[in-house]
Amino acid sequence: MSTGWDLRTRVLRIPYRDPFRIARDSHGAGAAMSTMVVELRSDRLPGLVGLGEGYPDAYYGETLATMPIVMEALLDAVDPAALDTSSPGAARAALARVGTAFDATIRGHGAAKCALDIALHDLAGRATGVPVHRLLGLPAEIPPTDFTLGLDEPAVVAERARRAGRFPALKIKVGGPADLATLEAVRGVYGGPIRVDANTGWTPGSAAALLPALVRLGVELIEQPFPPRRYDWMRDLQAASPIPIVADESAVLVEDLDALVGIVDGVNVKLAKCGGVGAAARMLARARELGFRTFLGCMEETSVGIAASAAVASLAEWVDLDGCLLLADDPFTGLELGDDCRWRLSDRPGLGVELRAAG
Ligand SMILES: [Mg+2]
Known part of the structure; x- marks a missing residue:
């Protein structure tokens, strides 16, 4: 990992309200799910923590064991100075460049990238004082969930x-x-x-x-x-x-x-x-x-x-x-x-x- 990042990972195993099963049994179903939550800090942004999460699905080639290894490689590719938080616009552009660097580092591994990408957006939002949707230039009005x-x-x-x-x-x-x-x-x-x-x-x-x-x-x-x-x-x-x-x-x-x-x-x-x-x-x-x-x-x-x-x-x-x-x-x-x-x-x-x- 590039020096200047501090990444902490945590596996959460959480029971479902109702048993949850789908047609693909490789998905890992039953009484509880396991997901990985991360906390990301940068020594350039003292006192701030970005939260992220990625759910590894073995069907897509990821497990709780692969995610930390891939996340290390991804953070190696990005210097903390690359996360420019001088303004929301600068942060938005920097986050897009980080996404490109992640994709150039390894193909796929969406859950590992997801956990870090979410944490970086949270961190950039906290550093610039704006919510993530506004950082991306998106409105707050969204469709209802099913x-x-x-x-x-x-x-x-x-x-x-x-x-x-x-x-x-x-x-x-x-x-x-x-x-x-x-x-x-x-x-x-x-x-x-x-x-x-x-x-x-x-x-x-x-x-x-x-x-x-x-x-x-x-x-x-x-x-x-x-x-x-x-x-x-x-x-x-x-x-x-x-x-x-x-x-x-x-x-x-x-x-x-x-x-x-x-x-x-x-x-x-x-x-x-x-x-x-x-x-x-x-x-x-x-x-x-x-x-x-x-x-x-x-x-x-x-x-x-x-x-x-x-x-x-x-x-x-x-x-x-x-x-x-x-x-x-x-x-x-x-x-x-x-x-x-x-x-x-x-x-x-x-x-x-x-x-x-x-x-
Ligand atoms: Mg589906």
Whole structure:
């Protein structure tokens, strides 16, 4: 690590409110999630701490063991003097250059980049006295978040849907044996838009068999029905479907977008896949340029990761930032969900999130 940085990492293992399972079992599911939270200090900014978070998904090639090694290499590539905080505009430009340096250091490793990139944005915001969204030149008005329900028995999912009735949309994990029964049961208790996410778990046959029912049930979008490189299957389903298909596992990095043009209508951008606040803002802007409908998603994260995601949520049409709401206990305070299910972007410098005082 370049001298002048002080990076501290901490693994948080936090139970879910409800058991959480998706169609890909490599994702690491069950009763609790594990995420990595970092504190970053620079000797050029005495007294300030930047908070960051990255959720490592083995599916994308990262674990809690790889992240610290990669973060060391990333900080080696950046001198603390490069984080110019003489003005918000200077900080914004410096953060973009740091993102470029990270990508030149190692390809992928979005969660490691994400944890540092969020911490650098928080640090720069605190140093310049402005919230992260304003540092990026983005407005505080963002779409409401949906709420996600994991795979389970149809009656169990329906009961959770009933409890989540205040949310303006629900995202239902599918790709199991009871998809149709689950969606029928949810529709029985919930009248709003339903988004489905198969996490690569369907085949062309299962998707074709379900499609008429998805249309009848008013499904708003279908996320990642097939394995990431099955562009042929996705193109054929999108051609047959009045419902937009949204690529998630196929759309990890900004350079994945070109191959999806003409294949699917939408893309799901996540900070932990693409490498943080700056990378997500660039990927969302590029997706819009290419004509995609835009979805901003998240992993299972505390409100550090969700506050950072909310800072760029104005760039997305659909917002799924519920990671910290799925947890039994969020160790951070400062991020608040409005009655309208929109995250309130703080006026405080940086992310506006702090570790809850013990006690
Ligand atoms: Mg997804």
